[in-house]
Amino acid sequence: MPTIDMERDVTHGDCDADLNGFSSLASASAVMRSHASHGPFCMPYLAAHAYVSAGVED
Secondary structure, three states: OOOHHHHHOOOOOOOOOOOOOOOOHHHHHHHHHHHHHHOOOOHHHHHHHHHHHOOOOO
C-alpha cells in the first residue's frame, strides 16, 4: 500500500488550495474532473464534489 507522501506525488500543485467557491455547476464539474484521480487529500476535488453533490442550480 502506498504511503500518504507517495499518493500526494500524483496530485497537482494546487491540490492544497483553499477555494473561495464556484461560479457555476459547470466550473465545479470541471475542477472535479481535473482532480478526480487525486484521492481524498485533494481539497479542490472534495470541494467540487460537495458542490456538485449538493445539487446547487446555476
